Amino acid sequence: MQCIFCKIIKKEIPADFISETDTFVIFKDIEPAAPIHYLIVPKEHIQSIAHLEGNHKEILASLIYGARDEAKKIGLKGYKLVFNVGREGGQVVDHLHLHLLGGWQNDGDIDHRKIPL
Numbered sequence: 001m002q003c004i005f006c007k008i009i010k011k012e013i014p015a016d017f018i019s020e021t022d023t024f025v026i027f028k029d030i031e032p033a034a035p036i037h038y039l040i041v042p043k044e045h046i047q048s049i050a051h052l053e054g055n056h057k058e059i060l061a062s063l064i065y066g067a068r069d070e071a072k073k074i075g076l077k078g079y080k081l082v083f084n085v086g087r088e089g090g091q092v093v094d095h096l097h098l099h100l101l102g103g104w105q106n107d108g109d110i111d112h113r114k115i116p117l
């Protein structure tokens with residue numbers, strides 16, 4: 001079994017875990033692209049958004065709600081939620097994950113909030 005996120009979920013390799021439910025885990029991105037950069041990752045191995053099937057609707061919704069709830073819990077007023085899909089879309093790890101990015105200051109400089117991921 002080669003999938004790095006499946007290994008993290010099974011605690012076979014370490015990660016900085018933030019939370020865990022029956023459906024997903026949240027851990028810190030190893031190479032943060034923002035002051036706060038978490039990954040919300042379903043426990044079921046699904047390759048990407050392009051590989052979702054009919055019975056995955058609840059899982060997908062749980063990732064978005066999980067990100068929203070975590071953002072609220074840590075007091076983020078604004079944030080980004082990003083799914084990269086396929087190599088052309090910047091996806092490197094072939095296990096569905098939602099990026100939660102935030103923690104910038106609302107200091108009038110919006111450029112640093114427009115980073116592509």
Ligand code: 5GP
Binds near residue numbers: 031032091
């Ligand atoms: P993608 O480009 O596939 O949307 O995002 C994959 C993300 O996973 C990247 O932001 C990368 O930094 C992160 N990542 C890759 N390998 C590991 C790892 O072993 N541990 C953690 N915590 N993050 C990882």
Ligand code: ZN
Binds near residue numbers: 004006045094095
């Ligand atoms: Zn996997």
